[in-house]
Amino acid sequence: xxxxxxxxxxxxxxxxxxxxxxxxxxxxxxxxxxxxxxxxxxxxxxxxxxxxxxxxxxxxxxxxxxxxxxxxxxxxxxxxxxxxxxxxxxxxxxxxxxxxxxxxxxxxxxxxxxxxxxxxxxxxxxxxxxxxxxxxxxxxxxxxxxxxxxxxxxxxxxxxxxxxxxx
Amino acid sequence: xxxxxxxxxxxxxxxxxxxxxxxxxxxxxxxxxxxxxxxxxxxxxxxxxxxxxxxxxxxxxxxxxxxxxxxxxxxxxxxxxxxxxxxxxxxxxxxxxxxxxxxxxxxxxxxxxxxxxxxxxxxxxxxxxxxxxxxxxxxxxxxxxxxxxxxxxxxxxxxxxxxxxxxxxxxxxxxxxxxxxxxxxxxxxxxxxxxxxxxxxxxxxxxxxxxxxxxxxxxxxxxxxxxxxxxxxxxxxxxxxxxxxxxxxxxxxxxxxxxxxxxxxxxxxxxxxxxxxxxxxxxxxxxxxxxxxxxxxxxxxxxxxxxxxxxxxxxxxxxxxxxxxxxxxxxxxxxxxxxxxxxxxxxxxxxxxxxxxxxxxxxxxxxxxxxxxxxxxxxxxxxxxxxxxxxxxxxxxxxxxxxxxxxxxxxxxxxxxxxxxxxxxxxxxxxxxxxxxxxxxxxxxxxxxxxxxxxxxxxxxxxxxxxxxxxxxxxxxxxxxxxxxxxxxxxxxxxxxxxxxxxxxxxxxxxxxxxxxxxxxxxxxxxxxxxxxxxxxxxxxxxxxxxxxxxxxxx
Numbered sequence: 001x002x003x004x005x006x007x008x009x010x011x012x013x014x015x016x017x018x019x020x021x022x023x024x025x026x027x028x029x030x031x032x033x034x035x036x037x038x039x040x041x042x043x044x045x046x047x048x049x050x051x052x053x054x055x056x057x058x059x060x061x062x063x064x065x066x067x068x069x070x071x072x073x074x075x076x077x078x079x080x081x082x083x084x085x086x087x088x089x090x091x092x093x094x095x096x097x098x099x100x101x102x103x104x105x106x107x108x109x110x111x112x113x114x115x116x117x118x119x120x121x122x123x124x125x126x127x128x129x130x131x132x133x134x135x136x137x138x139x140x141x142x143x144x145x146x147x148x149x150x151x152x153x154x155x156x157x158x159x160x161x162x163x164x165x166x167x
Numbered sequence: 168x169x170x171x172x173x174x175x176x177x178x179x180x181x182x183x184x185x186x187x188x189x190x191x192x193x194x195x196x197x198x199x200x201x202x203x204x205x206x207x208x209x210x211x212x213x214x215x216x217x218x219x220x221x222x223x224x225x226x227x228x229x230x231x232x233x234x235x236x237x238x239x240x241x242x243x244x245x246x247x248x249x250x251x252x253x254x255x256x257x258x259x260x261x262x263x264x265x266x267x268x269x270x271x272x273x274x275x276x277x278x279x280x281x282x283x284x285x286x287x288x289x290x291x292x293x294x295x296x297x298x299x300x301x302x303x304x305x306x307x308x309x310x311x312x313x314x315x316x317x318x319x320x321x322x323x324x325x326x327x328x329x330x331x332x333x334x335x336x337x338x339x340x341x342x343x344x345x346x347x348x349x350x351x352x353x354x355x356x357x358x359x360x361x362x363x364x365x366x367x368x369x370x371x372x373x374x375x376x377x378x379x380x381x382x383x384x385x386x387x388x389x390x391x392x393x394x395x396x397x398x399x400x401x402x403x404x405x406x407x408x409x410x411x412x413x414x415x416x417x418x419x420x421x422x423x424x425x426x427x428x429x430x431x432x433x434x435x436x437x438x439x440x441x442x443x444x445x446x447x448x449x450x451x452x453x454x455x456x457x458x459x460x461x462x463x464x465x466x467x468x469x470x471x472x473x474x475x476x477x478x479x480x481x482x483x484x485x486x487x488x489x490x491x492x493x494x495x496x497x498x499x500x501x502x503x504x505x506x507x508x509x510x511x512x513x514x515x516x517x518x519x520x521x522x523x524x525x526x527x528x529x530x531x532x533x534x535x536x537x538x539x540x541x542x543x544x545x546x547x548x549x550x551x552x553x554x555x556x557x558x559x560x561x562x563x564x565x566x567x568x569x570x571x572x573x574x575x576x577x578x579x580x581x582x583x584x585x586x587x588x589x590x591x592x593x594x595x596x597x598x599x600x601x602x603x604x605x606x607x608x609x610x611x612x613x614x615x616x617x618x619x620x621x622x623x624x625x626x627x628x629x630x631x632x633x634x635x636x637x638x639x640x641x642x643x644x645x646x647x648x649x650x651x652x653x654x655x656x657x658x659x660x661x662x663x664x665x666x667x668x669x670x671x672x673x674x675x676x677x678x679x680x681x682x683x684x685x686x687x688x689x690x691x692x693x694x695x696x697x698x699x700x701x702x703x704x705x706x707x708x709x710x711x712x713x714x715x716x717x718x719x720x721x722x
Contacts, residue, residue, distance in 0.1 A: 018397050024265075029421045154344045
């Protein structure tokens with residue numbers, strides 16, 4: 001009798017365990033994005049302009065350099081931060097200034113931002129400044145997009161074409 | 168009744184968490200029997216599930232197209248176009264991963280609730296904590312390899328979570344922007360995560376069980392069969408299916424979500440990446456610090472006895488300070504088994520029986536060829552005394568006035584046990600006299616209220632040399648009851664098993680077959696099983712009473 005009870009007990013335990021595993025490995029369903037919404041991924045990897053303009057070495061400076069180190073121009077390493085602004089339907093949705101990476105601040109500035117918005121037509125304006133100027137923008141892109149639900153719109157910078165692109 | 172309380176001082180009342188866990192285990196014992204109780208084999212179950220994952224994963228990898236464009240189709244083909252075995256294999260792989268997470272987390276909770284993370288157990292605890300991370304990394308990486316909608320979501324969410332860390336030159340999440348096809352080289356990284364990290368996990372597990380002898384890396388056959396069959400039935404009834412090929416141009420609308428393995432992504436979405444990183448660091452730091460937290464509330468050191476006199480001495484006065492144990496807080500230092508070269512025969516039984524691989528053999532200092540001597544590593548010694556019970560020199564029949572044995576516990580010398588038993592038996596008023604040896608972690612011997620009972624709590628019944636039973640019977644006891652913990656419930660892993668096997672004559676040192684089976688009894692009783700203990704004593708009383716009335720019947 002005890003053996004039968006133990007068998008029944010084991011069956012019960014295995015059943016509960018299996019039910020727990022199968023339920024929580026598939027349920028409840030998860031929706032990463034609300035219905036009727038779309039997603040904008042604003043992402044750049046971009047080097048800002050040099051903070052100091054390149055200039056020719058002076059004769060004295062060249063004389064102090066080893067012969068194999070003598071270059072025509074002297075360039076500082078530090079880059080300007082990159083400022084991004086994104087307007088959606090005429091309102092500022094995101095603004096961010098990305099510092100250059102690297103200990104000498106000579107690397108690329110990076111931005112990655114997700115913005116969820118309702119599907120449908122939207123007026124998008126993207127502006128990027130990669131100089132030390134305090135006003136004005138180096139690059140700008142305006143477009144009207146018609147987003148379907150769950151669509152991902154990527155805003156990136158194409159360095160070969162030298163412009164902001166919407167993908 | 169006489170109870171030698173100084174021996175039971177090692178057993179403080181269990182913490183409420185321990186009592187709760189024991190109650191749960193006892194419930195499972197009643198349902199499935201102590202031998203098949205999965206709660207007592209959680210570590211071994213974790214190993215079984217890992218072996219199932221490795222086996223099923225090896226076959227899945229053989230048919231997987233390890234390119235970003237071909238992975239989804241290859242897994243789909245396995246699931247749908249092959250006979251049922253492909254679907255079964257995939258289901259087994261996934262459900263074994265889910266089950267492993269549950270079992271491993273239950274294993275952590277058990278060890279925590281039973282307070283098994285301090286002192287000599289700290290090394291196993293500390294080496295186990297990083298394995299939790301490796302387990303989840305391996306599991307989450309498995310979803311990416313399929314490269315369906317769920318894998319796409321998990322990979323993207325993981326990259327975005329990692330991007331919250333400073334120092335990355337370029338956001339990892341840029342690898343998953345729409346308009347770009349996933350790079351095959353990145354897919355190779357996925358393969359490494361799902362194959363390389365589990366290899367690290369296996370390597371880490373080797374460290375995790377290093378300090379255990381006879382580590383249980385496979386559960387009982389019945390439990391292994393039952394678990395494997397359950398997962399296979401699950402895979403047959405509810406096959407695991409892909410959720411459409413990955414498409415980076417859209418966000419998956421609705422996912423059949425594995426909350427057991429992928430809960431971190433919704434948690435990040437509901438809070439923030441920084442919050443989840445903070446929680447992760449907090450919990451890992453907490454787990455790693457646990458062996459040192461609350462040490463002032465840790466169990467007080469048992470009172471030591473002087474070997475020759477049985478007088479109590481302060482624990483701190485005799486604690487050996489060694490280079491291996493100095494890192495432990497003072498509250499957690501404990502006595503270490505001591506080897507007496509004059510009485511150690513080099514038989515290796517203590518090496519065989521030590522649950523924590525704390526004893527090794529070294530050449531005997533006498534220099535005699537072939538002679539060996541046991542040597543105890545103080546940082547591994549659990550102070551359980553199981554080695555004393557295994558030593559053939561621990562027999563109380565030796566005529567020396569002071570009983571010296573080959574290996575002994577300084578706080579509970581075997582000579583003191585013999586003295587206590589002798590004097591205790593003499594002190595019992597009679598006419599009937601019973602000796603009860605019990606585990607201090609098990610049923611409370613203090614509940615056996617009777618004038619005819621001499622209760623001798625031991626830190627572990629594995630400390631008891633079987634010859635003590637015969638000695639007690641010859642010294643005037645009418646019966647001897649040995650009370651171990653329940654099967655699989657020994658605080659020192661193997662004490663209950665070794666005691667049972669020694670008394671049943673299955674393991675050295677054996678209880679001699681000439682000892683009347685009517686004169687002794689073995690019962691498994693945890694804390695809370697005092698009624699079982701009392702019933703076992705009553706049964707022994709009844710049995711020996713018959714022998715008393717009809718002495719010829721025991722001949």
